[in-house]
Amino acid sequence: MFARSILIVLLLPSICLAQIDLSATKSKAIAGLFDPQIVAGRILVAEKSTPTVAEVAIIQCVAPAKFVRVKARKSLYESVELTRIDDTHWLLEGTGRFSVEATSFDPEVGVDEAQIEVILGGVGPPPPPVEPPTNPGNFADIAKVSRDGASSLNDPLTANRLVEALKAIQPKIASMETLQVAQSAVVLEIETVLRQRTGESRTKDWLGLWRRPLNNAIEAAKASGRIKSPSDYAAVVAAMATGLESQATGGR
Amino acid sequence: MDYFLPPDLIVHDQVFASAPNNLWHLPRDTWDKIWSKVKGENVRVAVLDTGVVDHPDLPKPVESRSFINGQTVTDGNGHGTHCCGTSVGRNGIGVAPAAELLVGKVLSNQGSGGSPGIAAGIRWAADQGADVISMSLGGGGSDPETNQAIDYAWSKGAITNVAAGNAGYNGADTIGWPAKYINAICNGATRSDGQIASFSSGGRRLDWATPGEQIISASYRGGYVAMSGTSMATPFGSGLLALIVSLMRREGMPRFTAAEAVRKFFEQWCEDRGQPGRDVRFGFGVPRAADIVAALVNDDIVWA
Numbered sequence: 001m002f003a004r005s006i007l008i009v010l011l012l013p014s015i016c017l018a019q020i021d022l023s024a025t026k027s028k029a030i031a032g033l034f035d036p037q038i039v040a041g042r043i044l045v046a047e048k049s050t051p052t053v054a055e056v057a058i059i060q061c062v063a064p065a066k067f068v069r070v071k072a073r074k075s076l077y078e079s080v081e082l083t084r085i086d087d088t089h090w091l092l093e094g095t096g097r098f099s100v101e102a103t104s105f106d107p108e109v110g111v112d113e114a115q116i117e118v119i120l121g122g123v124g125p126p127p128p129p130v131e132p133p134t135n136p137g138n139f140a141d142i143a144k145v146s147r148d149g150a151s152s153l154n155d156p157l158t159a160n161r162l163v164e165a166l167k168a169i170q171p172k173i174a175s176m177e178t179l180q181v182a183q184s185a186v187v188l189e190i191e192t193v194l195r196q197r198t199g200e201s202r203t204k205d206w207l208g209l210w211r212r213p214l215n216n217a218i219e220a221a222k223a224s225g226r227i228k229s230p231s232d233y234a235a236v237v238a239a240m241a242t243g244l245e246s247q248a249t250g251g252r
Numbered sequence: 253m254d255y256f257l258p259p260d261l262i263v264h265d266q267v268f269a270s271a272p273n274n275l276w277h278l279p280r281d282t283w284d285k286i287w288s289k290v291k292g293e294n295v296r297v298a299v300l301d302t303g304v305v306d307h308p309d310l311p312k313p314v315e316s317r318s319f320i321n322g323q324t325v326t327d328g329n330g331h332g333t334h335c336c337g338t339s340v341g342r343n344g345i346g347v348a349p350a351a352e353l354l355v356g357k358v359l360s361n362q363g364s365g366g367s368p369g370i371a372a373g374i375r376w377a378a379d380q381g382a383d384v385i386s387m388s389l390g391g392g393g394s395d396p397e398t399n400q401a402i403d404y405a406w407s408k409g410a411i412t413n414v415a416a417g418n419a420g421y422n423g424a425d426t427i428g429w430p431a432k433y434i435n436a437i438c439n440g441a442t443r444s445d446g447q448i449a450s451f452s453s454g455g456r457r458l459d460w461a462t463p464g465e466q467i468i469s470a471s472y473r474g475g476y477v478a479m480s481g482t483s484m485a486t487p488f489g490s491g492l493l494a495l496i497v498s499l500m501r502r503e504g505m506p507r508f509t510a511a512e513a514v515r516k517f518f519e520q521w522c523e524d525r526g527q528p529g530r531d532v533r534f535g536f537g538v539p540r541a542a543d544i545v546a547a548l549v550n551d552d553i554v555w556a
Contacts, residue, residue, distance in 0.1 A: 079512055195294045195502040198381070202409055206504030 021062040022102045022114040029056040055121040059090040063104040072100045139239035145217040146243025149210035158201045160248035165189040166241040173234040182230045276444045277463035286545045292348030292494040297339050298377035298385045301332030303357035307470040309341045311353050315380045318357040319369035328361030330472040335388050337470030339487035345469050347491025354380050367395040374401035378408040383497045386490035388415045388483035390428030399433045413437045413490045415482040421454030432457045435511045441485035448533045458535035460518050462489040499548040
């Protein structure tokens with residue numbers, strides 16, 4: 001296994017590191033073109049083309065080493081295929097947060113590893129204008145984090161179900177015994193909805209792109225004294241639902 | 253192409269009226285803690301085998317179907333019932349006791365089945381919403397129809413976990429098909445001391461190894477019986493995959509979309525045994541079930 005081989009090399013006494021230069025440049029790509037030709041400054045394509053604009057990343061990896069491996073993954077469990085452009089450039093496509101890792105090995109120079117994070121918006125028409133939250137209260141920042149996360153996930157079905165669940169429990173939160181009890185009740189509702197995802201919704205990273213950012217935002221609000229009671233938390237849950245509503249559909 | 257129950261399946265003589273407490277492969281001091289966090293909720297496990305019978309420790313299948321002409325889903329062999337118990341049985345005999353069960357009879361009561369029926373069974377299970385498809389069967393050759401059905405299962409979000417075979421290992425690859433297919437997960441068997449079972453087939457395609465010797469589970473004649481084989485290890489592995497899928501889904505993680513993603517997971521979460529790294533006897537190793545569950549539950553995070 002390649003990783004194990006690198007470990008063995010590292011144990012040798014006189015190893016120096018090869019230098020990897022790994023970077024990503026975001027770019028726009030036009031997908032859905034058939035027979036493209038550039039003529040007089042115009043791109044001519046076959047009539048059956050259906051152009052869509054996608055945000056992509058050009059991954060550049062330069063290393064003096066003899067062997068270089070570049071991999072991308074969307075999470076610990078999901079690898080993503082890179083399209084090789086040439087010896088030092090790869091194309092990364094998709095939506096969401098990606099980790100790009102490069103490993104080089106050269107018997108003369110040694111080994112090196114590098115890793116960068118890339119966030120892409122994906123293929124499709126531009127997203128609709130974001131409606132301002134209707135009643136963000138004191139937690140407009142929480143609503144924004146919720147909205148941004150849901151927007152990047154593009155999973156309106158799950159967003160809709162989360163809105164329903166949060167709105168159902170929100171009126172009860174203020175009268176709960178403690179903040180911790182309120183948090184546990186809301187977490188249970190969220191996890192119940194996420195557990196019941198089906199089909200394409202199962203492929204969405206709600207943990208990485210919505211739960212964790214929201215959690216960080218709520219922890220920051222607690223640390224600054226903005227959330228101290230179940231009543232405060234009720235307003236937080238309302239903000240979470242408001243942020244999700246921009247991505248939820250009207251029906252089931 | 254005909255597929256069979258892995259040869260030299262060992263059925264032990266001792267039959268138990270009630271399942272002994274603290275089965276070696278499901279020690280309660282470990283598994284009660286795991287089950288306090290996850291039991292396989294909202295996950296469907298399909299067992300494609302000789303069928304199933306009613307048993308007090310088995311859930312009623314949410315769907316079942318026979319792919320054997322002239323035979324019903326009722327298990328007239330015992331193999332399928334035993335596998336169902338190890339995977340989703342209740343009361344301490346199954347790994348994922350809250351998972352839903354799908355039963356496809358793709359092997360006859362005599363223990364054999366043709367690839368058309370097995371491929372149809374895989375596709376049926378995927379269409380029924382299976383998250384994990386457990387197949388304790390194998391044959392000597394690759395069958396395109398079965399391989400394509402496994403690919404179809406992936407397209408529907410189902411992981412296909414297959415028994416490696418019971419041909420042992422003497423230096424040459426002894427893994428059968430469809431376990432050997434690159435998009436299947438290939439499951440070997442360990443014994444109670446943690447070593448690889450002598451009968452467990454070996455080869456470079458082996459992915460992982462789970463308990464498969466003297467496994468007590470539901471008997472099709474009532475009560476419980478011990479069996480040994482990669483046939484027993486595979487539903488254990490399938491049940492564990494069900495727990496993993498259930499937790500990942502609950503936490504909001506994206507599902508596995510390819511066998512390589514599952515292997516990447518194994519690389520991190522299996523205890524390496526045998527030769528260092530992935531090897532022909534243990535694959536990536538033996539899954540650290542308690543550690544996996546603890547990590548996926550995000551106990552280190554207090555959700556705000």
